[in-house]
Amino acid sequence: MSDHTLFGGKSPVALPWAPLPHMEEWLQNLAVEEVTPAYIKAAKVGLTHFAMFAQTEGIKHPDEITRAHILRFQAYLTSIRKPSGDPLAKSYRTQIMKYVRNWVNWLLACEHIESTPWIRIKVGKVDKKPKPLEDDEIALLFDAHKKQAFSI
Numbered sequence: 001m002s003d004h005t006l007f008g009g010k011s012p013v014a015l016p017w018a019p020l021p022h023m024e025e026w027l028q029n030l031a032v033e034e035v036t037p038a039y040i041k042a043a044k045v046g047l048t049h050f051a052m053f054a055q056t057e058g059i060k061h062p063d064e065i066t067r068a069h070i071l072r073f074q075a076y077l078t079s080i081r082k083p084s085g086d087p088l089a090k091s092y093r094t095q096i097m098k099y100v101r102n103w104v105n106w107l108l109a110c111e112h113i114e115s116t117p118w119i120r121i122k123v124g125k126v127d128k129k130p131k132p133l134e135d136d137e138i139a140l141l142f143d144a145h146k147k148q149a150f151s152i
Helices: 023-032 037-057 067-077 090-109 135-146
Strands: none
Touching (some): 023 037, 037 067, 037 090
């Protein structure tokens, strides 16, 4: 797979919005359901990545999406580079896959597609790393312990 340099999300360079059929409708549906504007904006970026990929695959309608396309898209996301040259973070790639999965599930629910191509595809999850306590936070905990603020 070739190396791709595309931008989106927090990048100053916007991705071109050339949606597949029903992408815009799904985003409008999210707004009607009172999903936050931040989520809708992020979902649009995720769908933009998928639409750009779909164009390279010759996909013109969601009915044409197969399981193989989704697996190739998942691999394609690992080849995208940020302006810094770094790959997209695993957590970001996972979130993009979740946006696409939600759109595909919505397509099925609205009968825009007859069957789901999302068969035995794992999006995965990224474990959150614990944030270490700052020195002043540790001191507060010890002070509370000394004052017997904790009981068993």
